[in-house]
Amino acid sequence: MxxxxxxxxxxxxxxxxxxxxxxxxxxxxxxxxxxxxxxxxxxxxxxxxxxxxxxxxxxxxxxxxxxxxxxxxxxxxxxxxxxxxxxxxxxxxxxxxxxxxxxxxxxxxxxxxxxxxxxxxxxxxxxxxxxxxxxxxxxxxxxxxxxxxxxxxxxxxxxxxxxxDMNSVNAVACRMEIDFRVGTSFTRLLTDCLKQNRIIEKGGLASYGTCQFPTLGFVVDRYKRVKSFIPEKFWYIAVDIRKQNQKSSFAWTKGRFFDRMFVTQLYQDCLQTEEGTITNVESKRTTNWRPLPLTTVELQKDCARFFRMSAKAALDAAERLYNKGFLSYPRTETDSFPATMDFAGVIAKQTGDGRWGAYANSLMANGHEMPRNGSHDDKAHPAIHPVNYVAIDSLTSADEKKVYEYVVRRFLACCSKDAVGHQTTATLQWGNETFTASGLIVTEKNYLEIYTYKKWETTKQLPPLEEGEKVRISSGQMKEGETSPPNHMTETELIALMDANGIGTDATIAEHIEKIMQRDYIVKHKQGGKEYIVPTPLGMGLIEGFDQMEFDNISLSKPFLRKLLENSLQKIVDGERTKADVLEEVKQIYRQAYGVSSQKMTLLASVCRQIIAQNS
DNA sequence: GCAAGGTC
Known part of the structure; x- marks a missing residue:
């Protein structure tokens, strides 16, 4: 047989x-x-x-x-x-x-x-x-x-x-059909119309996708918030004390207010007294947790943040390392390892390295920790980890070197003890107001020694203070500040937003970003050594155009419809709804939106034209 | 020429 x-x-x-x-x-x-x-x-x-x-x-x-x-x-x-x-x-x-x-x-x-x-x-x-x-x-x-x-x-x-499990099969069939019908119909409509209006070139393509547009929507939304930002003034009280020839700054527990008169009033009350009282001194052990086992999305976010690598480049490098047998499967949502995993075996393979070998050896000698378990599990793959040793100098691609080293350090960090510190927090009463200051001493770096990407450091220390102690206020001032605009979107933030809103999967998030870049909806923009993602005039025109159409309570540029689909798919998996039922419901929503869109294509074209003209 | 999802 x-x-x-x-x-x-x-x-x-x-x-x-x-x-x-x-x-x-x-x-x-x-x-x-x-x-x-x-x-x-x-x-x-x-x-x-x-x-x-x-x-x-x-x-x-x-x-x-x-x-x-x-x-x-x-x-x-x-x-x-x-x-x-x-x-x-x-x-x-x-x-x-x-x-x-x-x-x-x-x-x-x-x-x-x-x-x-x-x-x-x-x-x-x-x-x-x-x-x-x-x-x-x-x-x-x-x-x-x-x-x-x-x-x-x-x-x-x-x-x-x-x-x-035919329920799961049907759920996927449903997703495919929705994505296909919606994507193709809107793409043809958009492309044909924008071509007629000479907004895109003859050979061009203006695609619509259930993931592409919410992704573009996030970028446009942030861009508009930055552009329309109006700074606002706020006021607060800041206090310094001086002891043993050392200045310590205390922060107001009330934070800040946008009402100047109100803060002035409170400040005037404080000025009645020249001394403050230390009402509480607390010294406690704090820990800084070692990282969770690595998922694809975390890998991409960290590579963007630490190495300024695009999500696509990070995943490509991880994939090549997987194909060469150095890393485990790189597309996973799981942030835990199987309990039966041979952690010591994985660590042992890294002991010969010039950079992290000594640390791996110390883990072997002193006993490693069991990694923490996160709450995500895709039921298909464990968290990303090294499976075989390779000397990074023997790798030819710069991206592969960075990714391999990062995955190894992350794994060793997962098997290490949490970092330990001592934090002292003092509370100061001045008049009717309270202020706090704190100082941190890192006593055991533990995982931080190998996970060099993260900083948790000893700060300036507080002078010895005792409860009930009277202290002279060396400087008590009412200060003025101004709210600052949000930053433009970074790739790290965009990935996090997509992940949180269920737009795309671990394997496709990077592709969606690449795709809308290819379509000329977004561009990467360097500013002060950092890289930001901003919409192009065309990208803004499309989102703005769709947002100006009047749909019944839905939006083609926001993540809600995709989330609704995702929830309905889960119901198919759970046997609570049928594929036919969900398909009809979701199709009806998009069919209606399509009807409105096709009627209002001239509006969309003119919005696009206007925004493009403004920006050229 | 169109989508999003797998994988190489």
Whole structure:
């Protein structure tokens, strides 16, 4: 009896084969240069010893399309909400490999990632297998459940398969159809109209996407807030005391007020007394927590912040390091490690390095900590960590060097003790007002010694103060300040906003930013050594134009619709709603918005024209 | 020529 096993990517097929076969497998090439077919035998608990062929796909192998009659220019874009969609095989060689291998198989076992997309890819694999062997039915599919490649976990997964979760499959099918219909209809409408109005060039493209526009919306929103910012004056009271020839500044616990008279009144009351009283001195141990295990989004945010690397460049470098076997899988939302992971083994591989080897050695000698567990789990991959050592000087790409070093230091930091400090806070009463000052001494750096990207340092110390002590106010002043404008959007902030609002995924956030840059909706702008993202006049015109149309309580440039879709998809997964039901509801919202948009295209064009003229 | 999601 032959079992056909199919994974989502070649690296998983290789690893699972290695584990299940105990290293005794033979390898055949497929027509796709990335994909190998591995043959071995395995003793499945329920079936006994079976012949196994393990292979993989490379992500999705099919996609949606419209029939020829509905290609660009052949119908009005509004029809795309309702015409039939067809399935098209996008990777014929991969598809055929599965059909062929399925011919001699009596069972199909799906080893795709255990997330929603993985479930759908599993269904695509089933269809390819069924084409080669119609004796394989949906009910015969084994779906193995695993979230990392630790040996016992994989063997357990091999003996406890479940069935394919059609709710998840339907949720993904729903997402695909919405994104496809909405994206294509609006893109054709926008492009055709902006071309007619000569706002974009003949060969140009003005795309709309359910992720592209909310992303652009974030950038435009920030830009407008910076431009329309009006500074406001505020007032506050600041106090210095002097003791042992040392000045200490105390901050007002009330902060600041925009009412000058009010602060003046309080300040006048204070001036009645020349002395203040120390009402409280508190000295306590504080800790500064080691970082959480690394996710893709965190990696991208930190690379942008620490190395000024774009999200795309960071992910590309991490991917190359993964393909060379140095890093674990770099696309993950999980901020924890499996409890069974061999942390000491991972640390031991780093002990020979010239920069961090000594630290790794000290962790080995003194015992490492168990990493903290974050609350996110994509149920498919563990947090990003080094799997093999490479001397960074032997890497040729500057980005790879930085990313590898960062991932290693982050991992060692995860296995280290938290930093410890001592914080002293003194409270001062002056008249009716209270003020505080504090000083920090870092007593044990611990993880900070290896995680050099972060600063937590000893500050200026307070002089010895006692509760009840009278102190002379060496300077008590009412000061004036001014609110400052928000900064322009950084890539780090944009990634964080997208992540928080469910726009895109760990694997696609970087791509959406790149795409709207390609479309000339946003540009990166250097200012004072920092890089900011600002909208182009076209990008502003599009958002402004859509915002001026009157939709019924919805916005095409904000993240709410995407979030609504995401919530509804989860309900499909949970079995609370059907795909047909959600599809109709969401389609109806966009269909209506499309109707309004197509009527108001002249408004959009004139808004665009106006903003472009203002900025040229 | 159009989307977003996988992966290489």
């Amino acid at each position: 032959k079992i056909l096993c199919v994974a989502e990517k070649p690296s998983i097929a290789r690893e699972v084969s290695r584990i299940l076969s105990g290293g005794r497998f033979t390898t055949r090439n497929s027509r796709n240069k990335f994909i190998k077919n591995y043959d071995f035998t395995y003793n499945f608990t329920s079936l006994g010893i079976c012949d196994v062929t393990m292979t993989s796909v490379v992500g999705h192998i099919t996609n949606m399309d419209f029939p020829p009659a509905y290609q660009w220019g052949r119908c009005v874009p509004g029809r795309l909400f309702d015409v039939e969609v067809i399935e098209k095989v996008t990777k014929q060689d991969v598809f055929d490999n599965i059909s062929n291998e399925a011919r001699t198989a009596s069972r199909l076992m799906i080893w795709t990632d255990c997330d929603r997309e993985g479930e759908f890819i599993g269904f695509e694999i089933y269809k390819a297998a069924f084409k080669g062997n119609s004796a394989i039915q949906v009910g015969d599919i084994w779906r193995s459940q695993f979230s990392h490649l630790e040996r016992s976990h994989i063997i357990d997964a091999a003996s406890h398969p479940r069935s394919l």
